[in-house]
Amino acid sequence: xxxxxQSPRYKIIEKRQSVxxxxxxxxxxxxxxxxxxxxGQGPKLLIQFQNNGVVDDSQLPKDRFSAERLKGVDSTLxxxxxxxxxxxxxxxxxxxxxxxxxxxxxxxxxRLTVT
Amino acid sequence: GNSVTQMEGPVTLSEEAFLTIxxxxxxxxxxxxxxxVQYPGEGLQLLLKATKxxxxxxxxxxxxxxxxxxxxFHLEKGSVQVSDSAVYFCALSRLGGSYIPTFGRxxxxxxxx
Numbered sequence: 001x002x003x004x005x006q007s008p009r010y011k012i013i014e015k016r017q018s019v020x021x022x023x024x025x026x027x028x029x030x031x032x033x034x035x036x037x038x039x040g041q042g043p044k045l046l047i048q049f050q051n052n053g054v055v056d057d058s059q060l061p062k063d064r065f066s067a068e069r070l071k072g073v074d075s076t077l078x079x080x081x082x083x084x085x086x087x088x089x090x091x092x093x094x095x096x097x098x099x100x101x102x103x104x105x106x107x108x109x110x111r112l113t114v115t
Numbered sequence: 116g117n118s119v120t121q122m123e124g125p126v127t128l129s130e131e132a133f134l135t136i137x138x139x140x141x142x143x144x145x146x147x148x149x150x151x152v153q154y155p156g157e158g159l160q161l162l163l164k165a166t167k168x169x170x171x172x173x174x175x176x177x178x179x180x181x182x183x184x185x186x187x188f189h190l191e192k193g194s195v196q197v198s199d200s201a202v203y204f205c206a207l208s209r210l211g212g213s214y215i216p217t218f219g220r221x222x223x224x225x226x227x228x
Contacts, residue, residue: 004158033216042119042204042218043159056215091159104216106151106158 002026004107006092012113018080021110025074025094031055033104034067034077035091043091049075082114117142121205121219128195128226136190136222138179138205146207148172148181148188153202153221162190162203200226 005024013019025032030051035043046065047057051072060067064083069075079086089111093104122137140146150162150172163172168183177192188205202223208216 040220042206042220044218045215048215058215093159103161103164104159106160108158 004092004094004105006090006107006110008110009108010111010113012115013082015084015114016081018078019082019112020076020078021090021092021112023075023077023092023107025092026105029094029096029105030072031095031097031102032069032075033091033093033095034075035093037089037091037109039088046077079112082112084114087112087114117146117207117209117215117217119205119207119217119219121203121222124202124221124223126222126224128224130197130226130228131194132226134190134192134195134199134224136203136205136224138188138190138219140186140188140205140207142186142207142209142217144209145183146209148179149206149208150177150179150188150190151204151206151218153204155201159204195224195226197226197228200224 007022032049034046037043046060047067048055049069052069067077089109091109092107095102095104118141120139147166149164151159152162153159163174165172165181171180179188179190202221204221205219
């Protein structure tokens with residue numbers, strides 16, 4: 001079974017520019033997560049989708065971050081405009097169902113550097 | 116809010132040594148607890164989990180027991196190998212209200228031959 005795909009793997013932008021990340025979850029997985037992992041820290045959940053609806057986005061900085069999951073399959077996370085503190089690895093994960101005991105499958109991540 | 120605290124790394128061991136990585140948590144209710152591992156150059160993957168108090172999760176020789184009385188989920192392995200070198204993340208999640216998985220900072224393990 002194919003894993004979670006993410007692109008690009010690396011991105012370097014200047015502050016105030018825009019950037020978008022793409023994620024394709026495991027086929028059939030209804031739940032999709034975006035995380036931000038700053039160097040030396042654990043992943044922090046930004047947004048969780050169940051199919052194409054948002055379950056939780058309480059930790060998403062909505063003034064600059066946005067995400068969508070059209071058709072309940074792949075998803076895009078956008079940052080506009082970027083700040084220096086957005087430098088991090090952005091992880092996408094999926095699970096077959098939402099719920100506290102379901103395993104999440106992670107993609108390789110996109111490493112963003114904002115200069 | 117919920118939080119997870121892990122021991123700081125790196126943890127450096129010789130092959131065949133005993134491993135303990137401490138993890139404690141703060142949460143209301145009854146979270147499920149997880150250990151994820153990230154090998155060099157790879158994404159996070161689930162190592163083991165426990166969904167209720169006194170459950171023991173195990174996989175690849177690693178074990179962790181869900182201790183509600185001490186709010187802990189320490190990871191152990193009796194004999195580590197060089198191939199176990201990775202970053203280990205303790206995590207919790209719970210259902211109710213909003214579901215927010217919470218991860219610790221990660222503990223780097225380095226195993227020398």
